[in-house]
Amino acid sequence: MATSIYSLNKIDETPTTPLAVPIPSCSRFVIRSPQCPACYAPPSSVSPIQNLALETLLAYWGEAREKKEQFPELKRNTSPTNSSSSSGFEESEDLHNSSSQNEDCCIQKFNIAILGASGVGKSRLARTQYLNRLFFGTIEDNKELSIRENDDSRRSDPELQAKFMIEILDNNIIGQDLNEVHGVIIAYSISDYESFLEVEKFFKEIKGVYQKEVPIIVVATKSDLESSKRMVSTKDGEILANRLGCLFMEVSAKKNKGFYGIGAAHRKEYD
């Protein structure tokens, strides 16, 4: 399994207790806010640029936080590692700590796991996020986002004014590490039917085995491929995601394109 280095700092971790599902290596990629040590750009105060799964996860997270502010008891009921809120989101102690530690600059820690069969483009997807100024957006990005219309995910814009410190776990890590994850992307390739069949397996591992409640997005990758190579239709992807209660997106990391699909069941938690 390939592991890409697309961040500024890489922390290799050896878990102290065995994972429920043993994974050979466990690498974590970290972008350290508040300043890019390479280009000295400030951290982004907006979500990532459009069309990528991470933006949707951040928007969801923003909505969940908003709910918790309206209902403070949800905050009190949140325990560090294994309780879940009624909104389907879970806050870890890490998140609280990072929030308070970074109160001055409003940086929230947000851990994202990208799961999926080998070769579906997980690393490419994550790397694209980085290269697309996900972590270090500009004022121009902000303007661009604010004029977008008819995009449901933008409803929580004000919540996204908080800055995020993002960690992307790109190693199919399921188990102990999932407790630290605030959002999951399950990816499959439109040109690989086997990878499509594996989506449900990953979903069940997350939901069933670990009883973990996190926002999950099903992402179909490589949408730029010509139609003769497509083995999974957009409709099938949408149907699966809807059945699992997840948002659905079809994206091309190569072309940085995509669209938001349906995800009605998942959204009901907030409406």
Ligand SMILES: Nc1nc2c(ncn2[C@@H]2O[C@H](COP(=O)(O)OP(=O)(O)OP(=O)(O)O)[C@@H](O)[C@H]2O)c(=O)[nH]1
């Ligand atoms: N056409 C096209 N190819 C892609 C896209 N994303 C990834 N690929 C290609 O798919 C192959 C696998 O991409 P990776 O990002 O290494 O896939 P992975 O899921 O991380 O693979 P593992 O590390 O084995 O788990 C590479 O050859 C990529 O160039 C895309 O959006 N479009």
